[in-house]
Amino acid sequence: MELEDIERCFEAWAPRWTAWERDNVGLQVGRRSRKISKILVALDMTPEVLEEAAAMKAELIVTHHPLLFRPPSSVSDSDPTGAMILSLAEKRIALFSAHTNLDAASGGVSFALAQALGVDKPRFLTPLKDTLAKIAVFVPEQHAEVVAAAMAENGAGIIGEYQECSFRVSGIGTFHGSEHSTPTVGKPQQLEKVSEVRVEMVVPRSRISAVVAAMKSVHPYEEVAYDLYMLENGNPNFGMGAVGTIAKQQTVRSFLGLVKKTLHAESLKYTGSLNQTVKRIAVCGGSGSELLEDAIRAKADVFVTADVRYHGFQSARGRIALIDAGHYETERVVLPAIAERLRSIAKSRHEKLVVTITKQSTNPIHSF
């Protein structure tokens, strides 16, 4: 398997366009044609992780947090980031990061956290907004199928677990071609009436140009009539946080114990009454304070996240139990999901790939 195959695997799972606009996800260091047989997965890039990767002869490190946020002005050993880039290049180890795009993916950070805490079938707490468009194209009846298929092949018509979703309505299209026109149906310089189908499909905004190009390539008309409009709907396929129910209702006290044990947290911060019961659980791995109101709106009994400030706890008080379980602790649970995804891709291609989760704790925070 080559590095670009790994990139494609992540692009299908956690596409780059779903990342926060100021994030820097994807290939950080490396050659795309590099053959990959061993991968080390970690939350952060540290010198210890690099040593571990070198010791196991890994060609690739996959991290959640990117090493490079802003373009460095030089790559030298005079700063920690430059030194790391140099070491990666010297040891011929590539680095790939999936950060906020992995937060927004189904089966990503928050889903992994919810599942670790016993939530069966989590759903997104807040779908991503301003990511969808709709395309409506007018096609002669006998070409509707092939046009819809070309659009679907390029990413149109996906709604949650459903693919090839379209709406079709029949009508009459009219046109009057100029003397220079060469109409597929009818003659120039006269009003033609043709039975057409209006095919509508939803499309991620990032796929608009690919879908329009594919649609035009199979559409029989010289001039294709289509409408493109931006949707305000949330995107059911990508979102932030996760919510769902646990099998057994329990008190906040026992749930705190479960969180602490499951996430190997040294300590937890929380607000809420210990005897209150919880069954509906909202989570957001990493810094998820801004989803507090969404968790309350989703009627969750408890919200588990990290990096919560004093005023965040204050605004939760009396409305929802809120647990800060630590940034590292709430995100580390995604590492097995990353490893599993990579292994299954290799398996489906009948290729050998060793994927190891780091033995290092890269958490810079300790409790005393």
Ligand SMILES: [Zn+2]
């Ligand atoms: Zn993080």
